[in-house]
Amino acid sequence: MRSIMPAAVVALAAATASADTVDMKFVGTGAGRGVRVYFDGANHNLFAGQLNHRIVNSSGPDAPGVGNLTTYCIDIWESVNGGVRTFEVVDIDEAPISPSRPTLNGAQADALGRLFTFSNRRHELNNRSYNAAFQIALWEIMIDLQQEGDDLDAEAGLFRASNLTSSTRTHLASMLDAAGDGDVAIATNLTALAALGVQDQVYQVIIPLPTTAGLAAVGLAAVGLRRRR
Secondary structure: OOOOOOHHHHHHHHHHHOOOEEEEEEEEEEEEEEEEEEEOOEEEEEEEEEEEEEEEEEEOOOOOOOEEEEEEEOOOOOOOOOOEEEEEEEEHHHOOOOOOOOOOOHHHHHHHHHHHHHHOOHHHOOOHHHHHHHHHHHHHHHHHHHHOOOOOOOOOOOOEEEOOOHHHHHHHHHHHHHHOOOOOOOOOOEEEEEOOOOOOEEEEOOOOOOOHHHHHHHHHHHHHHHHHO
């Protein structure tokens, strides 16, 4: 006897099957610093900064291509893994994927967007203090903004960072001010890579500039429009 699957279940299965994914391996740290942070009632010594990965397989139009990718942690409760793991490519407000942690709320997603806008891709440079501050700001948004409202202070609250250099502390203060400033634009080109049982990551998608030919075509179209007018 042939079973009939409800249409909603079929649609869900199709959506799951077509999810964009990457098979990715952690290969080491980039610019950053070792810091001491407090969360979940205990102190932890962690690396704060760039995390380097190697994508060995990519599936779907929104997935980053095969090659090297630098990310930042948005799942402080889990750790990176040296083996190849499959990550789903999701919108930032769908992460982290965890059975015990909520996904980002609207205030957190907006704060992350402002943080990336303020940085203006400076976090991609080889500056240890700046990258440590950038990662700490992400953790502060992930923990305190989820549970305490709109108070961004990495030296008080449920998340606290210590053992910081003066340069890191200065950068961090500016970043948190920008993340909480409603006048700062919200970057929309952020994507998360998420998987159960391993640390979820965030990266900024590079939006390519128009090619010379494309710019020329736009110019010619503008000239033709003016002539018709």
